[in-house]
Amino acid sequence: MTQLKTLTLTAIAAASLGTMSAQEADTVSKWTGEGSLSAGVTTGNTETTDLGLAIDLGREFDLWSVGLQASADYGETDGDETKNRIFLATNLDRQINDKLFGFGQLSYEVDEFSGFDSRTFIGGGLGYEIFNSDALTWTVRGGPGLKIDEIEAVLDTSTTPATVLTPASTEESFGATGTSNWAYQFNDNVGLTNDTNVLYAETSTQIGNILALTASLTDTLSARISYEVRHDTDPVDGFDATDTISRVSLVYGFGK
Template identity: 60%
Template sequence: MTKRISLILTASICLAPFAAADDGWTGEGSFSAGYTTGNTETTDLGLAVKLNRDVGIWTYTGEAAADYGETESIETKNRFFLAGEVDRQLGDKLFGFGRTSYEQDEFSGFDSRFFAGVGLGYPLIETEQTNWSVQGGPGIKIDEVRDRFVDVNGVPTLVPGSTEQSFSVIASSDFSHKFNEAVSLTNSTNAIYAQESTQLGNVIALTAALTDTFSARFSFDVRHDTNPPEGFEATDTVTRASIVYAFGN
């Protein structure tokens, strides 16, 4: 079932830029090759799309990503991520938001992770070269922990999976800087706090324009979990090289 969902998501990511461009959306689609460390050490391929649309005081954004990797014909990475957000301007700069996200990762200790929340955001810097905004607010976090075996006095013992639902708080920061018309730097940081486990993530990326629509990007992604299930690493890192296609601009 998970492989079927991954195939559907991958096809959707490939087709989304073309459908969205005709419907007034802007954004980007990317194809990447990466190297992952942490719970797995593997080279992998990835597809991703980001969408954005402004309608008066409302802004709609969406994000989807899928990563797959094999080592000696054995699957070593299979992850996909979906997120959507709606923002509403409340003043000249202050805005409110509602956000949901969903993730499945075959090689983590979780079958799935879901978050839904609301909050406020504010742009700290808005210039032609530099933009920096922050946002945060409360929400709910649901982690589906998978079945796993742990060593108990030398005997492999099955620990049944469980559902962990808790109040949470999300905080994020999005920074971008244009060095010139062709080269830019972005840094996105997010944290989802919950009593059981807190997720921390940071992606820093350097993008260089190749043509009006295509760019090359090098990025470094760090994901950290403060309390992973026993037997799993707390930190995963992904180093990526990507080709990016911008549409609707």
């Protein structure tokens, strides 16, 4: 099941790129984006130091644009693995007018320390560019979709062999997504961003917010400090509802 979802995500992204490349090759821009390497301290379900890798890519095809995001976090405490999270996402946008656009979205998350084997969301909706100036940008988007949660089995490890208290299960439910991406550029070298994401489902709602301050070091390298909060309204038994992550990152920008 996990492999199938990963292959589906890759196939949809590849198909979108291939179709638009053939139809609008004369108006295709180059890929732009950034990659980052980070170190941080986490509180909540785990108390650990961790390393993270992330990449965020975008490309425009006349009225269309596609985005690809991937991140991985790994952490250990006293030699024991305490964090192992992978997140993959893609979005396909279509401009309707100067400010309004439609979008489709697919995301997939695996987090070994959340009580879930995986979480998948497939949906779409409308977005709106509230501000779009050199100094200030603010874009919001939202719409319905399908949420698929694969929940791990709950085991009683005090017995040998371990006793299954709650069997593994898959829950599919109506979902909805809402995001806000706000950015302010103080000058040519320093900028502040605040990204908020809400992923609603009947079973549980995930809320995330990342506040980040980025300062340019060279034309392509930047330093970033950020604070992330992840909240789950109905976590699996035995797991905290809120995790916080403080990071220091080295960021490489390209394609601009």
